[in-house]
Amino acid sequence: MRAILHNSDYTVTLASFPLTLVFGPFDPTGSDGLPADAITCAILGSHAVSALTAITIQDTAESESVLPCAPDQIDDQARCVLEDMAVQAIKVGAISSVEAVSAVAQIAADYSQVPLVLHLGPQEISSEEVEDQDETEDVVGATLELLVPQAHVVVIEGRRLNQWITEEVLEAAGQELAPAALQAIGADWVLVTGNQQRPGHLVNILVGPDNLTISWPWTAPPERIRDSGGLVATALAALLATGHGVEDAAKKACAYAEASLNQSFQPGMGQRIACRNPIIN
Template identity: 30%
Template structure:
């Protein structure tokens, strides 16, 4: 008897040679959701577990050919977008998102390196994401810093005073929703405190916050892991609020089990279930 075919997720991300973030994170987190990743690399990076050195965008003609051949062969059930290193990649991915209507799109707006905060991509990339990509996005997963950059890319006059709103983060998220994004999950990994608080914003719905114990140390690839696993769950038909909840728990568990094969940041252990299955096979 043939096995049931797994849903596929078209993933656009950069290549991280540490394997902690980028396309490897997508592949592993999507696989952990029971789906198959279709990886399209948008940029090659030179980085280690603590420092970012350089970035080289992938040739846009090669990317276009890969996309064409994949879409002629597969029918993705979801799309996940990570690092877009330039306008050419942004244009290609935006076109794909606009023509593959009816499937969920998860955007993790990678604007800086997770290790040392080095800015990634061109200066205008945030404005391009806001205008060309977010109006077609099911879920965006910015951290607080990325939220600020995106929400003010076209709205330099945003007033974050307490007179306007008790929660400036909600004001910023509302900007993205007003620009067409269906839902925004703001991750609290970059905020201080003993807990990481993630908040899901949707138009006309109550804000849903989840709090997770902050783990000691620094982690590389947590955002990619979260967004990709949610994309895999959406590809399987899991409703958005449930997918966000499961995705957060999965991401936290990968960090709880993370190890430190290099000298600096911890790397998420995204396939820990498979490791345990191999070590202790069922009789």
């Protein structure tokens, strides 16, 4: 809906855009997290509103520390937004504690009519201390138990999904396809990106209700680039917000991500950054 206001000096266009609520960390380099997600949403026709889950102290080479937000802060911020504005889709990224996972899961339950896109990517816990490794496992376990069953679409990289099945983080017994292990615990749709079918041949696999399975080629992103699944997940959520169906949104999100990754740039001494406003031929 658009309204045009006129007077002798200026013209103002007021527009109503679909809204996407993004849960995620603040990455100061702009390579991931809320700043990057806001650009992705804008490019794809949605306005991003956000709930901060953590602040990272980092450059393009490494993350020095992660400052998680308190669960009640995450809850308060998300509910302030949701009670004020009608959100059309929700995307959940990295969450740094079991308590925060629980808070987000309760919000998702209270707004179950809004499609939720869950990215199962790396957690924002940078230390290699044993206790932090244990905490990461606890966060993954809580995410699988509390958020996957509420997800309309789960996005996960093929390598991570296969690793979780090998390490028995996920139970895949009796499942013909690895994504079905996530459907077995409640996900409606599962999008696996960059799954290796054979050496040098990667595909995306979308598995939906009634054993619907679609696959299409995926071009490996350039080396030294951050996890690409968050880019796909945000694009998919923004496209759902604008009214696309899951199949169409998944394919368009992957095409957008490929273009963004192929036009990545290296502004510092570390990893490359995806161009979130790519030129698409």
